Amino acid sequence: MFEAAVSEGVLRLRRPGTRWLSTGWDGGRSRAATAYNVSVPEGFARTDLAAYRDERLARAGFTDGADGGRAPGSAADRDAPPTLFTGVSMEHARGARLGPVVAYATVGLSNPAMLPIEPAEDGVSEATGSDASPPDAAGSPADSPGTVNLIIGATRRLGPGAAANLVAVAAEAKAATLLAAAGVPGTTSDAVVVGDDPEAEPAEFSGSATAVGGAARACVRDAVRASLRSRYLDGDVPGPAADAEHGVVTDERAEVFDP
Numbered sequence: 365m366f367e368a369a370v371s372e373g374v375l376r377l378r379r380p381g382t383r384w385l386s387t388g389w390d391g392g393r394s395r396a397a398t399a400y401n402v403s404v405p406e407g408f409a410r411t412d413l414a415a416y417r418d419e420r421l422a423r424a425g426f427t428d429g430a431d432g433g434r435a436p437g438s439a440a441d442r443d444a445p446p447t448l449f450t451g452v453s454m455e456h457a458r459g460a461r462l463g464p465v466v467a468y469a470t471v472g473l474s475n476p477a478m479l480p481i482e483p484a485e486d487g488v489s490e491a492t493g494s495d496a497s498p499p500d501a502a503g504s505p506a507d508s509p510g511t512v513n514l515i516i517g518a519t520r521r522l523g524p525g526a527a528a529n530l531v532a533v534a535a536e537a538k539a540a541t542l543l544a545a546a547g548v549p550g551t552t553s554d555a556v557v558v559g560d561d562p563e564a565e566p567a568e569f570s571g572s573a574t575a576v577g578g579a580a581r582a583c584v585r586d587a588v589r590a591s592l593r594s595r596y597l598d599g600d601v602p603g604p605a606a607d608a609e610h611g612v613v614t615d616e617r618a619e620v621f622d623p
Contacts, residue, residue: 366466366517366559370454371424373403377468377515383562385527386446388513388555389413396445399557400426401470401513403454417447446557450511458590460583463575464519464567467534467583471591472510474602475610476548483615510602510610512538512554514584518576520567522560530558530570533577537584545592546601552612 366379380397390413402420410416421427452472459468514534522530534556539549560567570577592601 365461365519368459368466368468369426370457371426372420373454374420374424374426375401375454375457375468375470375515376424376426377401377517377559379517379559379561381562382517382559383522383527384446384557384559385531386448386555386557387531388446388448388557390444391446391555394443394446395562396443398426398445399515399559400445400447401454401457401468401515402447402449403470404449404451406451408449408451413447413449414444417444448513448515448555448557450513452511452513452591452595456591456594458587458594460586460590462582463579465516465576465579465583467514467516467580467587469538469584469587469591470511470513471542471588471595472512473542473546473548473551473592473596474510475552475612476510476546476602477550477552477554477611478548478613480613480615483617510551510553512542512550512588514538514555514587515557515559516580516583517559518567518570518580519561519564520576521562521564522558522570522576523566523568526567526570526576527558527560530577530580531556533570533572533580534558534584537581538588541585541588542592545589552610 366377369376376398378398384394384396384399386392450470450472452470457468457470459466516534543549567576572578572581
């Protein structure tokens with residue numbers, strides 16, 4: 365299975381030779397022994413994220429050179445470990461395991477992204493009373509006081525479509541869980557990393573009815589719920605009912621037509 369460790373505000377998930385697919389900063393496909401989730405301080409405004417990542421990994425004692433991959437600061441950054449950033453402390457990181465899948469989650473909801481089924485006619489959300497316009501540079505670490513980050517590992521060799529679909533499966537499970545627990549489907553800067561073992565038993569599909577997809581749904585649900593409960597002990601989540609300070613409401617109406 366994937367080995368997890370936390371040090372100096374950094375969560376490391378490690379399994380040598382893993383193939384990764386990330387939706388976060390510097391995302392896409394890569395192959396590395398590790399993936400990381402990094403807590404950033406309040407007011408974080410660094411833009412040199414590769415250098416910052418390397419500083420934090422070194423401080424935590426996590427060096428990719430020791431893991432058999434790229435040495436920090438080298439030019440081959442496409443083979444660097446996928447790294448997510450969040451304002452959530454790693455003390456709230458929670459994992460869940462089922463069958464061939466493990467998932468780790470950190471949940472912060474101070475910047476919820478809401479999608480009302482019946483948008484307000486005036487472009488103002490009744491849930492928050494805020495204008496629907498999104499903030500500048502949404503999704504950047506500097507604008508991510510909340511963020512729901514997921515790192516999922518599967519001990520299967522996922523087909524290219526299965527890996528991409530597992531991102532969607534994880535996002536769907538995250539949204540369903542948060543809607544039930546907090547009334548919002550996610551935040552303005554959520555990210556998912558999926559890892560698989562290229563030497564393992566193949567899995568060409570990862571839909572909800574498959575062993576991998578079904579396990580991922582359960583793991584994401586339970587890891588997200590556990591992290592949410594850890595972060596908001598009194599249940600007072602900063603969703604629409606709490607009038608969150610940050611976030612967006614998609615109140616625009618799209619034109620609907622027959623193809």
